[in-house]
Amino acid sequence: MLDISPILLLVTGFVFFFLLIVLNKILYKPLLQFIDNRNESIKRDLENAGKNTSDVEAYYKEADQIIHDAKAEAGKIREAALSEAREIAAKKVEQKHSELEEEYTAFLKDLDAEKTEFQENLSAKIPLFRDSIKQKLGNI
Known part of the structure; x- marks a missing residue:
């Protein structure tokens, strides 16, 4: 039946242990080292992503602050x-008001002069009106 050969058993054991040692050095250690390096790289990337997130939040806060300052400055400029436009408009209105006052005063003086002239003309023509009225009354 089956005979166990001690030499064959030793050779098989030796080949098995030799294969384990060779595979450990050639395959398993580099594979485990690669996996460890990959895990460390992933861990570093996650930490960097966390830092980037905090940096992005800081940039957003900075951008919001800049926008807020710009809006405040724009409000001041506006x-x-x-204010300057109101002052200019007020000056123009005041200037136009004074011009209109001067024109109104000149108009009143002209009107007063015309009134006086008209009264003098009427006063000069009163005797003619009296004569014409007497003549018409005389005809009646």
């Missing part, structure tokens, strides 16, 4: 421009 208020200054509106």
